[in-house]
Amino acid sequence: MASWLPETLFEIVGEGPAPSKDYYQLLVTRSQVIFRWWKISLRSEYRSTKPGETKESHEVFLQNSHLQVQVALIFGARVLDYIFNLCQGKFDFLERLSDSLLLNIISYLDLEDVARLSQTSRRFAKLCTSDKLWEQMVQSACDTITPDMRALAVDMGWRQMFFTNKFQLQWQLRKRKQKHGSQRDNQH
Template sequence: MAALLPEILFECNGQAPAPSKDFYQLIVSRSQVILRWWKISLRSEFRTARPGELKESHEDFVDDSTLHAQIGIIFGQKTLCYVTNLCQGRYDFLGRLPESLILYILTFLDLEDITQLSQVSRTFQKICNSDKLWEHIVERSCDRVTPEMRSLAQDLGWKQFFYTNKLQLQLQLRRRRKRQENQEMFLE
């Protein structure tokens, strides 16, 4: 399964905390961790400083507490934890799947599970609240979706349509029909 992973597993850029203005790049490939830095300073002793690069294998990175501290300061503890997990072979395969495949998998989950999954990350929040997913849920839960219902759902949003009370939907459909009839009479 790891063979399906791209060569670059993770990449991010950041600036050291103030007062430093140094710029850093962190790359995690399949075999190594690469930290690059550029000294950006007005101080005369750093004007001739060249960019630097540190490369370590995954095994060496896991044991390097100094590098852990530096990455934690620059990129934060969440990034450090994620990079450490990658180096230990704990990959997030679900997050790497194409969106269409994730949507297909989500169609088999209960609504409570979809709600919990939407809290995992911004990516899953976007997918779990997408009109594509909720359109499928509505179609699965209704006997028949009429063109009129489909039009209303596209205006409201499929998730809102799903959670709207049946009486409210009927009222909104009646109002919609009446508006269309009035527009047709006005055009004639």
């Protein structure tokens, strides 16, 4: 399965903790952890300092506590944990799927499962509340979607439409037709 992975598994950039203005990049490839830094300073003794780079194999990075401390200080403990998992071959393939494919998969879940999934990460929260997902959910629940229903969904949102009962939807559609009918009459 690792052959499905791109060459670059993870990349992050950031500034060092205050008062430092130094700039850092952490790159994890299939075989290496690459840590780069650029010294940013107005002090004359640092003006000629060249950028630095450390390249370690995954195995060596897992043993290099000095580099691990630097990564944790600059990018945080969660990033360090994620890098550990990558170096140990623990890949999150689900996170690597495209949004459209994930939306298709999510559309087959029960409502309770969609609600639970939305609480697992920011990405899944965004996907589970997206109009694209709820449009798919409405389409699977309804035999046909009329142009009036589609226009109403654009106004109220597909998620709201999904959770609105049939009587309320019919009332909303009637109200919308009346409103647009009277607007057309006023224009002529």
